[in-house]
Amino acid sequence: MAARLLTVSQVAELLGTSVRFPRRLIEERRITFVKVGRHVRIPEPAVAAYIERHTVQPALRRFGRVA
Numbered sequence: 001m002a003a004r005l006l007t008v009s010q011v012a013e014l015l016g017t018s019v020r021f022p023r024r025l026i027e028e029r030r031i032t033f034v035k036v037g038r039h040v041r042i043p044e045p046a047v048a049a050y051i052e053r054h055t056v057q058p059a060l061r062r063f064g065r066v067a
Contacts, residue, residue: 005041014047
């Protein structure tokens with residue numbers, strides 16, 4: 001089965017951003033997208049991959065001994 005295609009508005013809602021952010025990702029070709037006529041759709045796995053690539057793991061801090 002083919003991946004679900006999301007609208008720019010749906011991606012913005014999923015990411016918790018304005019519509020402008022996913023449009024910029026598309027314009028800069030930083031996320032995979034599909035053109036359906038004049039409409040742009042983003043495959044759901046592409047959004048998950050984008051989130052995975054940009055997830056920052058917490059740094060483990062090592063504190064010295066207290067005097």
